[in-house]
Amino acid sequence: MKMDIPILGIDVSKATFNVALLETDNKFKNRKFANNPKGFEELQAWLLSNKLTDLHACMESTGRYGNQLAMYLHKLGFKVSVVNPARIKAFGISKLTRVKTDKADGKLIAIFCQVMRPRLWQPTPEEIMLVKQWVDRLDNLIAFKIQESNRLECIECLDASISGHIKTSIVSLDQQIQNAEENIKQLIQSHPDLANKAKLLASIPGIGVKTTAYILALLPIEKFASAKKLIAFTGLNPKINQSGTSLNKHKSISKMGNARLRKAFYMSALVAIRYNPMVKDFAERLIEAGKTKMTTVIAAMRKLIHIVYGVLKNGTPFTVNAGKNEKIVMGNLNSLT
Incomplete structure (x- = not known):
């Protein structure tokens, strides 16, 4: 060639x-x-x-x-x-x-x-790289704390000096986690573009401070032409599994995207189903239609991604009335578990 x-x-x-x-x-x-x-x-x-x-x-x-x-x-x-x-x-x-x-x-x-002939790479802006590094560090600290906490599950198996040392470690990790979260918050607020995006995301019920940090650090919205492509990036797009006469195989999501983003949106979806009027109404209709709890949660995750994409692309805060007028394609709801 x-x-x-x-x-x-x-x-x-x-x-x-x-x-x-x-x-x-x-x-x-x-x-x-x-x-x-x-x-x-x-x-x-x-x-x-x-x-x-x-x-x-x-x-x-x-x-x-x-x-x-x-x-x-x-x-x-x-x-x-x-x-x-x-x-x-x-x-x-x-x-x-x-x-x-x-x-x-x-x-x-x-x-x-x-x-x-793959598409050309563009470097991530320095401020986003720094936020990402702190998000990575926060994840590591949380993982370390979980490991230490698990060691205390059989506290009677441990000498008092060991359990005391582990408890001291957990206290130290709690302080480091708090410091990391504060650093992330300050970094976002110190950069006008990130601060504006964080403000827009805060208008969406269900999107909290931690999910906002994940979105800003790991989800380059501007690189995607549609919310559908963004959903595929997070691995929430349906994975179709049909061959020959086997047309009724269990359908699932692809999980070929960023697992950390899926985890963040999962937690946000649980909150949004309770407190975001648009997502709550959507979830209730799915339950009434006989969908399972997990199917409903994953559909809510996809709904949230559509909302996030629209808010950041348009640069306007989330409102329920505006959302009702949007055509949000949710895909085959039987393919979301």
Whole structure:
């Protein structure tokens, strides 16, 4: 396949990254670098030695392991794509790939980029990155507290000195959680755009402070053309499972999105079903129609996402009357459990 510019397939790991340079003559060059600032500079020098001033770099989304490299290449002016690993894996299966090494993975990513031409990546604004880091830290602290609390379930099995130490740890974690929540709040309020979005989200009954932080940190509304695509991003879209004569298989949600967002919207939906007039009315109609409790909750989650999308896209606070005039497509309600 003819290419306009060379492609750089990058397989990223914690300590290193392998690159496969696919040149316009369809020949490969491979190198391995340390996944740190020095390694990034060595990569730049290697690219310059190959007289490359333009290329399309492609890598899997690996979170913190690849973010700094993607940012570095973007700042150099190169095109960058960060792709869901599931897409690369499926592409490899379609090509009957049998070899699994870092070098082979780099080549596969380069070929994927050549064939599929994934959309270009844009770096997340610094203020959102900082909020995300604090949200990540808050999640870690909450997980640590749960672990410590679980250790006290059999307190009679523990020596008093151990249980006392665990209790002290929980008190410390409570303070750290409170500090993290306050830092997140201050960060949001210190940035005009985030503060305005937080104010809009606060107008939606059921969307609390913590869910607001998750939305601002993990849900890039502006990148989605519709609420339907946003629902797919959170993994709440129906997963259809039909084959041959098996047409009545149990339907489920795809769960191919961000699990943390689903958890946040689940808790918000439980509140919204009680206190958000639009969602409450919607849920009551589903229950009257014979839908299960879980189907109703997931439908309420999707309803909330539609509301969030409309409020942030239009830049107007939520009102029940405005919502009644919106056409909100909820999909097949039998496909939500």
